[in-house]
Amino acid sequence: MDDTISSFVGQVFPEAYHGYSSMSVVIYCHLRIGQSTNLDYLFFLACKAYTTQDFEKSFSKLSHAAHEVLANIGKTKWTRAYFPNIRWNYIQQTFAERSVVGEMVLHRRMQKCLRWKATKIPPEIPSPFPSDIFQVFDLKRRCVLDLNQHTCSxxxxxxxxxxxxxxxxxxxxxxxxxxxxxxxxxxxxxxFGTTYQTRNVKVVPPASEWEIPEPLMVILIPM
Known part of the structure; x- marks a missing residue:
């Protein structure tokens, strides 16, 4: 990111954390150590892992050369597991008529997990657990979550x-x-809408309201 842009973002969003595009990182790896199907596969497994355990499992299989290149970038800049803040993945759809950005994501997930089983943490576990902690068995593994703290394993x-x-x-x-x-x-x-009420963020108006200089409105047929 350009230093000027980075400085400006820091003024408007002081808690923002800047990461790198995963594609930019893997292309950088190609330039440093060459292309490899195995490199791409393991890199994206590590990049998209949600837990540090899953990340380390994939990252450990990368070559020593890849480790050196990626170590210079820093894990917090390109991984989900080590990214320090909440990511922005789902803010990419029209939401003017929805109460929650990503509402469609919630409903898709709900349909996908209809066959999963949820139970309270069993009482025979020695230490007491609050009533908002559950274990859920999906089709592959058991996860423990806390509805109050908004966390899941x-x-x-x-x-x-x-x-x-x-x-x-x-x-x-x-x-x-x-x-x-x-x-x-x-x-x-x-x-989310209040983000665009600051004077530093200019909203792009509808195309019908764009002011286009007359000479630019004429598109000539290629010769």
Whole structure:
């Protein structure tokens, strides 16, 4: 990121953290150590892992040369597992008529996990657990989550700020948790919209309102 842009973002959003595009990082690796199908496969497995355990499992299989290149970049800049803040992955759709940005994501996850099973943490576990802690068995593994703290051992809820499928199953089990309450507050449309009320952020108007200089409106046929 250009230093000027980085400085400006820091003034408007003091808690923002800048990461790098995964494609930019892998292309940088190609330039330094050459292209490899195995490199790309393992890199993206590590990059997209939600937990540090899954990340280390894939990262350890990369070559020593790849380790050196990526170590100079820093894990917090290109991985989900080590990214310090909530990521922005789902802020990429039209949401003017929705109360929550990413509402469609929540409903897709709900449909996907209908067959999963949720149970309270069993009472025979020695240490006491609050009533909002659950274990959910999906088709591959068991995850433990906390509805109150918005965390799940799969790592997705913490990383993205939107309830994972395990949390949705637990919410359906309790029957008293609204899905729209299971996202970070800045995904609410009203809150998200305030971002564009600052004088430093200029909203792009509809194309019909664009002021285009007359000479630029004539498109000549290629010769």
């Amino acid at each position: 799969c790592g997705k809820w913490r990383s993205l700020g939107i309830a994972c499928g395990h949390a949705i199953v637990a919410a359906r089990y309790t029957k008293n948790t609204e899905l729209t309450d299971m996202v970070q507050i800045y995904y609410l449309v009203d809150v």
